[in-house]
Amino acid sequence: MLDIKRQASFGKVVYQLKGRIDGQSAEPLYVQIAKAEGAGMKSLTLSLANVDFVSSAGIRTFIKITRFCKELGASFAVTAMQPGVAKIFEIAKALPMTSVFASDAEADAYFEAMAKKANRGGKGDEDD
Numbered sequence: 048m049l050d051i052k053r054q055a056s057f058g059k060v061v062y063q064l065k066g067r068i069d070g071q072s073a074e075p076l077y078v079q080i081a082k083a084e085g086a087g088m089k090s091l092t093l094s095l096a097n098v099d100f101v102s103s104a105g106i107r108t109f110i111k112i113t114r115f116c117k118e119l120g121a122s123f124a125v126t127a128m129q130p131g132v133a134k135i136f137e138i139a140k141a142l143p144m145t146s147v148f149a150s151d152a153e154a155d156a157y158f159e160a161m162a163k164k165a166n167r168g169g170k171g172d173e174d175d
Contacts, residue, residue: 049076049098058089065097068105077108081115088121092154096127106139124154 049072050065060083068076084091091112095101101109109125116123125147128136136147 058087061092063094067100069102070104073104073108077111090122091116092124094126101132101135126154
């Protein structure tokens with residue numbers, strides 16, 4: 048079973064997940080996200096602090112969510128993985144390392160830096 052809580056503010060969407068992302072919960076998770084989110088979304092974060100297992104179906108769902116965010120032009124991040132869940136993703140090599148953060152605060156800082164960079168026209172920090 049998977050408990051899903053959604054928070055959204057100014058295009059930033061965070062899902063706090065609790066339980067297991069497996070064959071029964073993976074597709075419903077994707078469907079819920081795909082139905083709820085749209086063009087106004089700037090970033091999507093899935094907090095896995097309370098997720099204790101991700102199956103191969105869950106891995107496929109994360110890949111689908113990554114593609115969904117890319118199509119919308121939104122950033123995607125996964126935060127606060129338990130060590131066992133992180134190991135599953137490491138073995139599967141399912142997520143780009145730039146989208147995995149130790150905490151929600153770390154992801155927020157990354158997204159803020161990326162937004163500032165985009166607002167400067169993609170210029171690096173050398174202009175600061």
